[in-house]
Amino acid sequence: MTQILTAFGWFAAIAAVLGIILAAASKIFFVKTDERIEKIKECLPGANCGGCGYAGCEALACAIAKGEAPVNACNSCSDEDIKNISKIMGISEDIKTVRMRAQVMCSGTKDLAKKKYIYEGVSDCVAANRLSGGDKVCPNGCIGLGTCVAACKFDAIRIINGVAAIDYEKCRSCGACVSACPKKLIRLVPENIPYWVGCMSADKGAITRSYCDAGCIGCKLCEKNCESGAIKVTNNVAEIDYTKCVGCGKCESVCPRKIIWSAYKKASVETAEPANPESIKSPAETDVK
Amino acid sequence: MSISAILSLIVTAILAENYIFSKFLGCCPFLGLSENPSNALGMGCAVTFVMTLSSLITSLINKYILIAFDLEYLQTIAFILVIAALVQLIEMFLKKSVPALYSALGIYLPLITTNCAILGAALLCVQSGYDPLTSTIYGFASGLGFTLAIVVFAGVREKVAFADIPKSFAGFPIALVTAGLLAMAFAGFSGISV
Numbered sequence: 001m002t003q004i005l006t007a008f009g010w011f012a013a014i015a016a017v018l019g020i021i022l023a024a025a026s027k028i029f030f031v032k033t034d035e036r037i038e039k040i041k042e043c044l045p046g047a048n049c050g051g052c053g054y055a056g057c058e059a060l061a062c063a064i065a066k067g068e069a070p071v072n073a074c075n076s077c078s079d080e081d082i083k084n085i086s087k088i089m090g091i092s093e094d095i096k097t098v099r100m101r102a103q104v105m106c107s108g109t110k111d112l113a114k115k116k117y118i119y120e121g122v123s124d125c126v127a128a129n130r131l132s133g134g135d136k137v138c139p140n141g142c143i144g145l146g147t148c149v150a151a152c153k154f155d156a157i158r159i160i161n162g163v164a165a166i167d168y169e170k171c172r173s174c175g176a177c178v179s180a181c182p183k184k185l186i187r188l189v190p191e192n193i194p195y196w197v198g199c200m201s202a203d204k205g206a207i208t209r210s211y212c213d214a215g216c217i218g219c220k221l222c223e224k225n226c227e228s229g230a231i232k233v234t235n236n237v238a239e240i241d242y243t244k245c246v247g248c249g250k251c252e253s254v255c256p257r258k259i260i261w262s263a264y265k266k267a268s269v270e271t272a273e274p275a276n277p278e279s280i281k282s283p284a285e286t287d288v289k
Numbered sequence: 290m291s292i293s294a295i296l297s298l299i300v301t302a303i304l305a306e307n308y309i310f311s312k313f314l315g316c317c318p319f320l321g322l323s324e325n326p327s328n329a330l331g332m333g334c335a336v337t338f339v340m341t342l343s344s345l346i347t348s349l350i351n352k353y354i355l356i357a358f359d360l361e362y363l364q365t366i367a368f369i370l371v372i373a374a375l376v377q378l379i380e381m382f383l384k385k386s387v388p389a390l391y392s393a394l395g396i397y398l399p400l401i402t403t404n405c406a407i408l409g410a411a412l413l414c415v416q417s418g419y420d421p422l423t424s425t426i427y428g429f430a431s432g433l434g435f436t437l438a439i440v441v442f443a444g445v446r447e448k449v450a451f452a453d454i455p456k457s458f459a460g461f462p463i464a465l466v467t468a469g470l471l472a473m474a475f476a477g478f479s480g481i482s483v
Contacts, residue, residue, distance in 0.1 A: 006358050014350065014367065018374035025378050029385035122456060 036065045039088045043081045044074055049153045051075050051174025064089065075100060076154075076172035099191040100173040102156075102166045106142035106185050107198035107214035107259045110162030113141050114211045129182040137211035140200040142185055151180035194247030195240060198259045202235045214259050222251035222260060295426060302430035308406045309438040309468075310475035315406025318397045319439050320464060324450075329443035331390040332397060333436025335379055337429065339401055340410050343372045344428025347411040348421045368411045369402075376402045406435060442471055 041061040048056035052073045063069035071085045119128050119135040125147035128134045134143040144162040156170035177186045201208045205217030218236035230244035251260045308314045322332045347368045355361050383391040410431045414424040445467050454463050
């Protein structure tokens with residue numbers, strides 16, 4: 001019994017001494033921290049995707065609290081989160097944010113785009129790209145091995161028929177896929193754009209036609225038919241000025257290659273779950289696994 | 290203790306019986322914080338500081354409390370208590386004085402608490418029967434050995450990061466291979482008798 005008591009007594013004494021030292025130290029080394037940082041951090045998604053350019057959500061919270069970053073610096077925040085952050089920061093006026101989403105600028109699914117060889121290496125677009133720019137003949141075609149899928153922290157990308165497709169609902173526009181894609185085929189576009197051109201081939205029409213049935217041939221039909229002057233064909237590929245596009249849909253109907261997509265139509269097709277996934281699964285998809 | 294004995298103790302603790310490369314203690318921060326030499330140096334200094342102080346305090350506690358009152362069977366608990374308090378202290382100090390290092394060390398700083406190298410140093414001192422002064426010297430030298438190992442390793446890793454490594458080896462696997470090669474290099478010191 002005495003032994004237990006001695007042990008108890010001495011340990012209590014050691015702990016008390018250490019406790020006092022620590023208590024004193026916490027007074028001496030007291031650092032005033034901004035309590036807003038914690039609150040802001042709670043509003044941020046916490047995925048640490050790095051899309052804002054800071055090391056993580058905590059770093060962004062610090063930057064916002066210091067006023068170095070705007071309250072809407074995080075693309076992944078919902079409008080409500082941004083409102084909450086502005087409330088914490090004491091900013092009352094409504095902050096308009098242009099929400100963005102990622103878009104894969106390629107329509108060359110594996111039955112439409114020709115391949116120059118059969119790739120059997122590592123299932124990674126960067127690796128495939130090193131082998132003379134991937135297996136597609138098109139130098140600007142989606143390789144479809146899913147490097148962007150792996151980069152996406154929000155599970156918003158799937159490979160459908162050999163081409164990456166973004167789930168617009170899940171995309172938080174962090175830009176991880178944009179930097180992951182070795183072909184630079186993924187862009188961040190305003191979330192609610194009505195139309196987009198699904199090709200980035202800069203080759204002349206005849207050449208593009210020779211290797212892909214879904215390539216922009218630069219025929220300028222869309223440019224001529226666009227009433228608001230939003231489409232320009234530059235470098236043999238049509239490009240839509242999203243600030244001018246009114247969403248009339250003329251370009252979609254005149255495009256002979258059917259590569260001007262109505263964002264929402266395509267989204268509903270791509271995100272729809274196939275009835276029997278096993279039977280529809282393409283070889284390209286199986287490769288990714 | 291003669292000067293030559295102390296010198297031999299120091300050299301042995303730094304090179305021949307390096308905590309990481311020969312005793313394989315403290316591998317967690319060694320692998321986790323060796324991506325660039327300056328952070329590694331910071332971690333090494335923190336570990337050296339905690340190791341030196343904890344060796345001194347634990348050997349004092351051991352000598353004047355645990356042995357004196359027949360409480361040696363509680364060594365581990367007593368030592369952990371001291372180490373935890375020391376780490377807490379150094380954490381507060383760094384947060385105030387070197388915030389950059391504090392954020393760079395991140396989670397590894399509190400993890401020094403459970404770093405086996407530090408508890409190992411304290412326990413080894415007791416087992417070898419060192420007096421408090423020798424323990425302190427031993428703890429400091431062991432900390433220097435840890436710092437040397439982590440800084441050398443970080444330097445190598447920094448170079449390796451730019452090398453063209455097969456994808457399956459990139460990152461952690463090549464780090465482990467590097468650590469193994471370094472351990473083999475340090476094994477050469479074990480033949481030295483000082």
